[in-house]
Amino acid sequence: MVQFESTVKHIPYSQERVYNKLSDLSNLESVRDRLDMMKDKFGGKIEDLSFDRDSLTLKVQGINLTLRIIEREPMKCVKFEGDKTPVPLNLWIQILPVTEAEAKIKVTIRAEVNMFMKAMISKPLQEGVERLADMLAMIPY
Template sequence: MVQFESSVKHVPYTQERVYTKLADLNNLASVRERLDELKSKFPGKVEDLSFDQDSLTLKVQGISLTLRIIEREPMKCIKFEGDRTPLPMNLWIQVLPVSDAEAKMKVTIRAEVNAFMKAMVSKPLQEGVEKLADILALIPY
């Protein structure tokens, strides 16, 4: 089991607004509309994105990943589990208040990989968790 954490991202919105938007993935329609913009900011990374209330499927460098929400801890954390992923994994988004008008978030991925695979997947997973946090920090909540 290996774990990768993004750096802490500050967002200029309240903890409640950030959590509420992310807890129902249908609220990410605005992100879907800006997919072309994301593709240009992260070339060769995000190719496609689709979602419903509880799951998110993204295609990254030819690999399709589906993450499903398995737990919501109101205002604090949303936990996902890999549904159709190349390796067993969990992802969670933590949201904490900084002030009345600002929150901070961190994305964590925990994946089951053997020692041989660890060398191959460590860099892409660390980059992926950081890029996901960057994208989440850019969302207008």
């Protein structure tokens, strides 16, 4: 089991607004244009992105990855589980209040991999968790 954590990102919106947006993935429709810009920033590695209320599917370098929400802890955390991902993984987004109008988030990924796989995926997963946190910090909530 390996775990990767993003740095903490500050968001100029309340904890409640951030949670409400991220706990229902269909809310991301309003930021689809921005997500397309982010795809460019990732150097074309993200080829496709689709989502509904409870799941998010992205195609990265020809591999489809689906993350499904498995738990919602109101205002604090949204937990995801990989669905048919190449390695078993969980991802969660923690949301903490800073002030009435500001929150901070941290993204964590935990994956079940052997030592050989760990050496191969450590760098991409650490970069991925950091980029995801950056992307979440840019969304207008």
